[in-house]
Amino acid sequence: MPNIAVLVKRVPDTNAQILVSGDRVDLSNVKWVMSPYDEYALEAAMMHKEAQGGVVTAITLGAPECDKVLKDAKAIGVDRIIRVWDDSWSELDSNQTQMALTSAVKEISAEVVYCGKSAADTGAGSTGPGVAERLDWASASNIIGLEFEDSGIEVIVPAASGNARTGISLPAVVSCDKGFCKPRKPNVKGIMMAKRAQVEVLAAEIPASGINIVSHTPPPQKAPGQTFDGATNVPAVVAALRNDANVI
Amino acid sequence: MSETVVIAETKQGMLHSVTAELVSAANALGSAPTVIIPGTSDSAAAAVAELAGVGRVIACVGDCFSTYDAASWAKAVDTCAPAGIVVCAASQNGKDLASRLAARRSISVVQDVVAIDGSTLTQPIFSGKAMQNIVLSGDAVISIRANTFAAVGEGDGAEVTVMNQSADIATAVREMIAKANERLDVAEADIIISGGRGMQDPVNFVDLERIADALGAAVGASRAAVDTWDEIPHSMQVGQTGKTVNPSLYIAVGISGAIQHLAGMRTSKYIVAINKDAEAPIFKHADYGIVSTWEEALPILESELKALLG
Numbered sequence: 235m236p237n238i239a240v241l242v243k244r245v246p247d248t249n250a251q252i253l254v255s256g257d258r259v260d261l262s263n264v265k266w267v268m269s270p271y272d273e274y275a276l277e278a279a280m281m282h283k284e285a286q287g288g289v290v291t292a293i294t295l296g297a298p299e300c301d302k303v304l305k306d307a308k309a310i311g312v313d314r315i316i317r318v319w320d321d322s323w324s325e326l327d328s329n330q331t332q333m334a335l336t337s338a339v340k341e342i343s344a345e346v347v348y349c350g351k352s353a354a355d356t357g358a359g360s361t362g363p364g365v366a367e368r369l370d371w372a373s374a375s376n377i378i379g380l381e382f383e384d385s386g387i388e389v390i391v392p393a394a395s396g397n398a399r400t401g402i403s404l405p406a407v408v409s410c411d412k413g414f415c416k417p418r419k420p421n422v423k424g425i426m427m428a429k430r431a432q433v434e435v436l437a438a439e440i441p442a443s444g445i446n447i448v449s450h451t452p453p454p455q456k457a458p459g460q461t462f463d464g465a466t467n468v469p470a471v472v473a474a475l476r477n478d479a480n481v482i
Numbered sequence: 483m484s485e486t487v488v489i490a491e492t493k494q495g496m497l498h499s500v501t502a503e504l505v506s507a508a509n510a511l512g513s514a515p516t517v518i519i520p521g522t523s524d525s526a527a528a529a530v531a532e533l534a535g536v537g538r539v540i541a542c543v544g545d546c547f548s549t550y551d552a553a554s555w556a557k558a559v560d561t562c563a564p565a566g567i568v569v570c571a572a573s574q575n576g577k578d579l580a581s582r583l584a585a586r587r588s589i590s591v592v593q594d595v596v597a598i599d600g601s602t603l604t605q606p607i608f609s610g611k612a613m614q615n616i617v618l619s620g621d622a623v624i625s626i627r628a629n630t631f632a633a634v635g636e637g638d639g640a641e642v643t644v645m646n647q648s649a650d651i652a653t654a655v656r657e658m659i660a661k662a663n664e665r666l667d668v669a670e671a672d673i674i675i676s677g678g679r680g681m682q683d684p685v686n687f688v689d690l691e692r693i694a695d696a697l698g699a700a701v702g703a704s705r706a707a708v709d710t711w712d713e714i715p716h717s718m719q720v721g722q723t724g725k726t727v728n729p730s731l732y733i734a735v736g737i738s739g740a741i742q743h744l745a746g747m748r749t750s751k752y753i754v755a756i757n758k759d760a761e762a763p764i765f766k767h768a769d770y771g772i773v774s775t776w777e778e779a780l781p782i783l784e785s786e787l788k789a790l791l792g
């Protein structure tokens with residue numbers, strides 16, 4: 235029976251306003267949630283267990299306040315919850331993040347890892363394939379379909395000429411887009427269980443950061459646009475797109 | 483200064499035009515790059531060699547490139563690519579390959595770079611609600627968003643070397659499922675016209691398609707449109723949980739401009755909004771806003787474009 239891992243990350247709610255104060259984003263007043271695609275990854279992990287049995291472990295990398303996303307995963311029904319952290323860490327780059335998560339995956343001897351296709355804060359989509367490479371495993375990214383088989387899984391991934399129905403033997407890392415499942419909601423029993431659940435905390439060896447974050451800045455301001463009242467102005471806009479903007 | 487390496491972007495074995503932008507980004511990093519072109523043959527290498535600003539070209543040839551398998555692509559490309567800063571396209575497969583390559587070399591990956599100023603790289607974070615400016619402290623793999631660097635022109639012809647590679651494929655494509663709509667993908671298009679819930683009925687997207695055909699544009703949609711109507715597939719969705727697009731022109735029709743929609747299209751060079759509600763938030767982000775119903779505006783837009791573009 236498979237040992238299933240799911241990576242869940244705490245991020246600001248996608249509705250949150252992100253302000254820059256000094257040379258860093260100020261996240262002191264945002265509401266925090268599980269990254270939206272991680273909800274699909276969590277559902278995929280639960281579906282895998284329901285199909286084949288096994289144990290589901292939710293893993294997060296972050297400071298103690300990240301326990302909340304693990305408790306949220308516990309309320310959905312995962313078996314174990316693990317947080318990887320060392321108080322000396324801050325602003326980890328991709329290399330450090332992937333090393334820390336990889337060591338947690340090794341620690342629990344997982345055979346399949348589900349994660350989100352990209353986290354709502356970084357938008358990167360680096361972690362799934364990066365962890366797979368470090369484990370020397372197969373990977374599939376941005377999956378929009380998932381079936382479980384005796385010897386592996388079958389996923390659907392978008393490709394240039396259509397969608398590719400692809401067979402993957404385990405072990406593998408699977409990064410999840412939305413569309414193939416509807417994440418379940420926690421029930422009262424789950425929420426009660428989650429309250430009592432213990433978070434296991436793991437340490438890890440990580441390399442030095444490969445980047446220096448110089449600053450965060452607000453997005454470039456565009457020149458204010460023009461608004462026209464009524465459809466009779468459509469020809470004027472078409473002319474502007476042609477002559478001023480040069481885009482048609 | 484270490485070497486700069488570009489991984490050429492291909493689409494079904496052909497060179498993708500974004501490669502000329504990647505070379506331009508590598509030039510901004512200060513060197514004429516080595517360009518690696520992966521493929522089942524070296525047939526696309528000549529087109530790369532013709533680009534200005536290219537140092538040399540390595541055709542990385544192997545059967546493993548017949549379909550996209552992350553593990554085997556990374557392994558084969560890694561063998562051909564010298565050490566240095568590696569530049570990929572921030573496309574779906576480009577970002578995936580960039581991550582694998584960086585992990586293979588135990589270096590950082592920096593995705594979606596939109597500006598290079600000296601040694602400072604800029605990437606959007608929080609779906610473009612802020613920018614992150616970074617300096618690399620060693621080699622790294624970076625991916626570049628399309629449409630942010632001017633494409634290089636034609637050069638004198640760089641030298642091409644062929645390196646044959648083989649790598650075991652870990653995933654097997656069993657079947658290609660044709661896309662429900664054969665239209666241009668929003669992720670590929672330089673002009674996009676998108677419809678929202680204000681289109682009232684999926685049938686009315688035909689009006690957007692006719693304008694798209696006149697412009698050579700793709701048709702996109704808001705999440706409300708995708709969620710409300712089965713006829714509008716998720717592949718058309720632009721936004722936080724849809725596709726991130728960066729076209730020259732984005733036309734939003736009957737779309738209110740929610741923050742999650744803006745997350746996917748706010749970097750478009752020009753934004754046109756057609757909405758009947760003068761207070762709709764989309765107007766704050768539009769270069770050209772037209773306060774009108776689509777029923778009134780689209781027929782005029784179509785006839786104007788047809789008159790102009792033939």
Ligand SMILES: Cc1cc2nc3c(=O)[nH]c(=O)nc-3n(C[C@H](O)[C@H](O)[C@H](O)COP(=O)(O)OP(=O)(O)OC[C@H]3O[C@@H](n4cnc5c(N)ncnc54)[C@H](O)[C@@H]3O)c2cc1C
Pocket residue numbers: 248270677678679680681703704705706707719720721722723724725735736737738739740741742743746756757758759762774775776777
């Ligand atoms: C976690 C999360 C992720 C999300 N991800 C996305 C995403 O990826 N993409 C996305 O788009 N949304 C996303 N959303 C949803 C988003 O918040 C909005 O609900 C959605 O974008 C609204 O779509 P809409 O503008 O088409 O619809 P509405 O908000 O209903 O707006 C319709 C607009 O049409 C106008 N209108 C009506 N009739 C006409 C007419 N006849 N002519 C002209 N105009 C007319 C109205 O004035 C109105 O402004 C997400 C939300 C959450 C919580």
Ligand SMILES: Nc1ncnc2c1ncn2[C@@H]1O[C@H](COP(=O)(O)O)[C@@H](O)[C@H]1O
Pocket residue numbers: 241242243244269271272275293294295296331348349350351352353354356357358359360361362
């Ligand atoms: N700090 C983290 N803790 C747990 N999971 C993470 C973390 N960072 C990234 N992930 C996982 O990797 C996915 C992609 O993240 P990213 O590469 O940052 O876009 C996320 O959706 C998560 O599933």
